[in-house]
Amino acid sequence: MAQFVVIGAGQAGCSVVARLRKEGFSGNITLIGNESVPPYQRPPLSKGYLLGEMSKEQLFLKPESFYRENDIALRLDQAAIHIDPVSKIVSLGNGEELAYDALALTTGSYPRKLPSSVGGDLKGVFTVRDLSDVDLMSPYFEAGRKVLVIGGGYIGLEAAAVAAKRGLSVTLIEMADRILQRVACSETADYFRNLHQDNGVDIKEGVGLAYLEGEDHVQRALLTNGSELEIDFAIVGVGIQPATELAETAGLKVEDGIVTDKQARTTNPHIWAAGDCATCQHNGELIRIESVGNAIDQSEVAACSMIGRDVVYKPQPWFWSDQYDCKLQIAGLNRGYTDVVIRDGKGFRSHWYYVGNDLIAVDSMNDVRGYMVGKRLIEAGKTAPKCLVSDPNADLKPLLRA
Incomplete structure (x- = not known):
């Protein structure tokens, strides 16, 4: 019986295994995730979940019963540490080895963090990427507390909006000349700057972080314009990196993401990739699209291709953000x-x-x-x-x- 393994239990991984069963694949499917919970939605983490409007269970993409009913082996709290593409073996951190006939990498991405040299290791310094991140920072969201948001992209702006709605004193800094400089026109930046300022957020553009200070827990932020802020905690939203380490050590081609063709297949004929970790073909060039829509659509093409269907992925980029x-x-x-x-x-x-x-x-x-x-x-x-x-x-x- 065919053995299919999917590494990465997020939106893309869930979409691969669900589509495999929908397409009638009857072989063995194993979905490996390094978190302790089943695949869940990430966008609401910095919005509805952080605001307390969604429970943990409401985040789940599928109920846990879905995996049992569809005979999908869900391996949580497990880390895949190595892929041998010759013998087609995945090694797990607990010493176990899994053989595969087809493998999908849906490893996602991870947030860029502040280096320890500027205080990135201090307590009270958070990123917003997974459930544990938000669970750790949630107790800090008390009215009157002072938070510094580092980064004026959509992640930073969403976190600032939630903090402002919860009654915190919010300062957001962006090292570039304006917020959203990499992803939107100046007109869109102007709209969201005004929206945040109307809600009490202090936005400082063209200002970066020099370093964070504190004995053990962050207490102050020194900015590149020479000013100093007293803060209770900080949220870092300075972009993400595709999680490509497994692909690189397996000898797959990587260029700002795992390189895939129009069938979501990597440079190894038995390995596919989809989601934030993977590139895709769009208008004659390789790009990487960080969105839920891409994670779903590219993953479903990967699933169909894994079982021999002649499919082509044609990205239709779309994104969203909720602020106030x-x-x-x-x-x-x-x-x-x-x-x-x-x-x-x-x-x-x-x-x-x-x-x-x-x-x-x-x-x-x-x-x-x-x-x-x-x-x-x-x-x-x-x-x-x-x-x-x-x-x-x-x-x-x-x-x-x-």
Whole structure:
């Protein structure tokens, strides 16, 4: 009987094993995860879960009974430490070895941390990536406490929003000239800067962290502009790194992620990869997409390819972020944009990215209808006249029939 092994029990890993069974694969499936809980949603960790609006069980992607009922061996609290691609053996940290006929790497990513030389090892310094991170920092979220958020990307902004809603005193620093500099236009950055400032967050741009101080627990932050802050704790949101160590030691090609083809297969014919740890083919180039949508879609293509189905992955990038009462929805990739058209209506706003006259991406702030139309246009390779987009009263739906 065929032996399929999946390393990484997150969104991508769960999607692989679920799709394998849905497609009728009847062989043995083992899903290996290094956490003590079954696969769960990560986006709500820094939002609903941290706010106390979601229980741990509500985070689970599937009930634990799903794995039993579908005869999926769920190996939790286990770390895969080595892959022998010649003998097709996965070695676990407890000394056990698992043979495989097909292997999927869905190892995800891990947050960049502050080095110990600047106080990164002090107690009260947190990252936001997994359940244990949030469980550790949750007791600190008490009204009146002072928190420093390091990093003005979406992770940092989401953490700042939750802290502000919980009544904390929040300072956010961003070393670049502005927040969201790597991922969004200045218009989107302006929108979220104003939103956070209206909710009491002190945003300092063009200012980095020099170092953190404290006897054992962090107490102060010294910034690159020479100022000093008294703080109770700090949250580090300065990006993530793809977890590619297993792939590298197995001899797989890695370039800012495990290199995969259009079937999500790596440079080894018996190994696939999907999710945050993997690249994908998009418009003739290799890119890595950090999103739930990509984790699901690429993983399902990997599962089908593992059982011999002729499938091709065509990424349709989309993302979202919840901050205060704003639902940000993003469709497409804004790389190389030349123009941004603003659609500004009552209670909603969206920014439409163009290269020349070609629509490539949309940032929607509570503009659900605009997002829906923009997303479908981008996926179909169509565009939208700039004059129509800029009119908040214009009906965009007819564009879908053009």
